[in-house]
Amino acid sequence: MACASSMARFLLVLFPLACAKPWPETSGGSVVGTTLPASSGGVDVDQFLGIPFATAKRFEPPEDFHGKYPSGTVKASMWGPACMQVAGDPTQTYGSEDCLKANVWSPHQAWEADKKLPVMVFIYGGSNQFGEAEPYNMSALAAFHSVVCVSFNYRTGPLGWMAFQEDVDAKKSTGNWGVLDIQSALRWVQREIAAFGGDAARVAIHGQSSGASLVELQYVAPHSNGLFRGAISESGGLSAGSLATAVATSTAIAGSMGCLTSKHVANKTCLAAVPAVNLTRTTYVAGWSPTSDGVTFPLAPEELLRKGMVNDATIVLGAQTNDSNLFLFRSHTKDGLDQPNDHPDGALKPLSVMAYGAEVLTRVGPKFVKQALKLYPADSKDGIKNVHQLGNVESDQMLCGIRRRASWFNQARPGFAFAYRFDYWYTGNSNCTAVPNFHLPYLGAAHQDEVTFVLGQPNFMEDGSCCGIWGLTTPDCPHLERCEACYAPSRFGHEGYRAYFNDKEWDFAQTVGTFWTNVAGSGDPNCRDSPICGTRLWPKFESGEVTQNIVLNASLPGGATAEATPHGRPELCAFWDAVEEAKRPSATGTVYA
Template sequence: MRSKIVSEARHASLRRGAVVCSLLAAGLVSSSALAGKNNDGPIVSLTDGQVQGTSASGVNVFRGIPYAAPPVGKLRWQPPQAVKRWNNVRDGSSFGNTCPQVTELGAFAGPTSVTEDCLYLNVFTTGSSKKKGVIVWIHGGGNVDGESNDYDATKLAQGGPDGRETVVVTLNYRMGLFGYLSHPALNGEGHLSGNYGIMDIQQALRWVQRNIAAFGGDPNRVALGGQSAGATDTGANVLSPMSANLLTRAIYESGPLPTLPSAATALGRGQGFATAAGCGTDASKSSAQCLRDLTPERILQLQGTPNANGPYIVGPFVDGTVIPITPEKAWTTGQFNKMPVMGGRVQDEANFSIGITEYFSGQPFVPMTAAQYTSALQATYNGNAGPGGAPPAYPAGTADRVLAQYPLSAFGNDPMKAYNRVQTDTQKCQADHVLHLWAPQITSYAYDFTYQDAPYYFPKMPGFKPGAAHTIDIQFLFDNWHGGQLGVNLDQTTGQPRELTGQETKLSDQLVAAWTNFAWSGNPNGSGNSPWPKYGAGNNAKYLVQDIPLSTSNRKDYRTNYKCDFWDTVLLYPSE
């Protein structure tokens, strides 16, 4: 469905091209006025003007709606500014521009973009009832890549066969060095600074409060959620006092948020970027002007390559204002925006990054070796001093302790299986740590996605089986999600293309029902405590096991499966 919608929109755009050019050249009409002449879809009135969408499968879709002024020129590295009102009916049949990005994470994202005019959102709604629950969805991509175009929310808007009709908003937001940059010259300009991507999302949430009723949504039932980086950004908004009263539920898909970089780390990386770019590292106006004079291409050149970030990337960080305190301090002291939460992780999170590494190794593709497995653990846990002489992240000997817990012999001497468990188990235990802190304070629903055989969008590679890899669960919520334009969902056994079938579709129906029920009521069941029980307190807290069929497990078994007693002695959660 997503591919069909995108294709139809692109073809419609091409058909309009000749007419647009001639009319604009003659000065007879503005581009936003063309909607009424070329589109018979529904029209809604917003605070900034009217927009005309399209209709398909009983769902009205309004694409490419600006929620902030283009952050270009003097507005680069400024908080998002208000949209200039338009007078004619705006054409909402095409997606807005993708935000600047270079690191595509294999087949996950792309193509590369250098367009800073990218602060647009999209709305999916059935239009058949009023005051519906609302889901505002933040795409993933490590806060360096991704785009809203890849997320077809048709099924979520319909609620599937078992859920509730819901208004779904997807959006683009500034990422990488455009979205997260700390520098004395920018920080000293008298405006909020640093976490520009988080401020973009807050601007979109304010847009929702003003406009969502026009699409049948209830501004008092707004679930902010996202996957991966989207889950991180959801947590950042729950931490931020600037998001108070803008959302009423939070969804963490491959979350929740355990830690964030410090202001000092962000400043060091920002000054490193400025030095590499030939700009000053001081607080002068000339340093700020130098940074804003850089071309998007030059910034992306310093940001990274198609397969890796450079050394200056930081993502959301604790700046003291937008994000005032660390997650650990917030979760332990209760200094956050309290609301019902729903979140969890997949069983094989790390297979995503393992697959990307192999993807960029060939062709022919080369799987991880035993030596690379040992080297990777030593690099992470070796106890050496951090960048700039910072204290070691882990005590000396930690790498040996991890290797003793995860010897290759326990995984059939398969380095990728072993590395998946090391890297995934840390994330699973971090999630449990946060959920355990939340349990006495807010209503929480936790899950463990364990289904092993869903199609995956990377090519079939030697020695690699995705299992329940990071991102593989998105397709159960967003119809036919398959990463970026190079992704093709393949059967994990045959390596041939396929979509969800049979019982997989039923699992999709169940998850869509849970997500939409949660948006409506703060309860994924709609009402009651089944099939998804509240997380609860202590080791008897419950997880929903998202598999075929659904089941539940308790926290004690979860912690045993993922070796959390061990990781509790290793993982760090800075409170300052």
């Protein structure tokens, strides 16, 4: 079939190849990985999994790994354990506290050629509550863009973000253990990436969702300066919780476990002895997040940005056109988000005009609700359209927030900010679309849709995907046997099947991957090795009415085009700027995301 030939160009089959030459030599010793052969168009990739980059005691900063591997060698052929976290159900946990491991993908034997390739470092998301590096396969990005790729685990949930008064009294960082883990991983990259063929001077960090927010936080964290030259935020924000709230939440949890001091504050020594499972089960008690602690972040992150206190790097930020739909529609469906139906909106519950108005009110407040309803009017005849309109409200709020932050980033470092709007989604349910049935078309270009194309693999998650991933069939894919050989059942809850890019999607993935890797290569998404290049498809962000960003869509010529404000309607962002400015705190605290 047509898509099979496309897949043949980039599928990396996980079979080891014989390697006649030595493996990379790091300061800790030799790192023995696995070679993944690529078919025509790409190069073989050496994969290294589960490399220790730090150790960490509970509720303490990580200690960078500077030791030697046992016997002078580490076998890097298996993923390291996830950091302790819940597995959906808060009563179910998995992972380990010994979890600070890194993974590397590099073009075959790049270290011997002394190529000093650009380096892409990925930070996963998960609402700061969960997540791990394992599902994200970066081998295609390394194979087709001649870069070294890195991912790693970091602490999340209560073990990643609990804050303590005793740290505050000692003027130590607190409530940012996950942020400190990321900084430790980036220091490891600086020390060791040359051993894998990477150039420590050309590192870009990129993350998705809460991982994108952590990217933006690294951009304003003083101790991260010099650890990367580029930062890419995919559907993120710039936020950190208030120190007082974080300490109060941690104190309440400590009290529930009999771990309060005589002064009725959390006792870290006591909590260090509590089984990790017990602490992890409190994940959903609070909305865990990084903390404006006055040390890791001397000021609230937004204030650091607005005062121009940012690191010396390029920043790229954007989101999907319908980014919020993935989450919003879950609360407005009849029987589940991914239920197929003859009508494209068939799974949605209608939203009355009155209910729609109430939803808008909760998002903008009484001062702005009338103006919001003029910009985003309800439909008195079609309640389904009101659900979509509410999605527009939330997604535009996010896109305009990105535009606003891009303006501030540009003011802090003129000429080093770029913005995008990702506008492509999977429009069919056949074997030849990128991830059939990952979500139905009525969601539009929703949260996480870009990751497949950034990483260059339709089954970027380890267990893959294809028609039937949710146990469904469609007229285009009535039989699961039409999918290629299925992977083993995974702990992510379903069996995975191989999926395919069609030709248009394959070309689009190469366009997106090139933009992203260029940020590491030159600090400019338009250019590979130098910030000076001929064709500049992606304009730099400029403040004011001429603000420019790029739209990424597989159906566009070349996969991209420039635009002014999102949807070409500057009045939308003027409105959201006013709403957010009215909500902006005057002191350290949570900032919009």
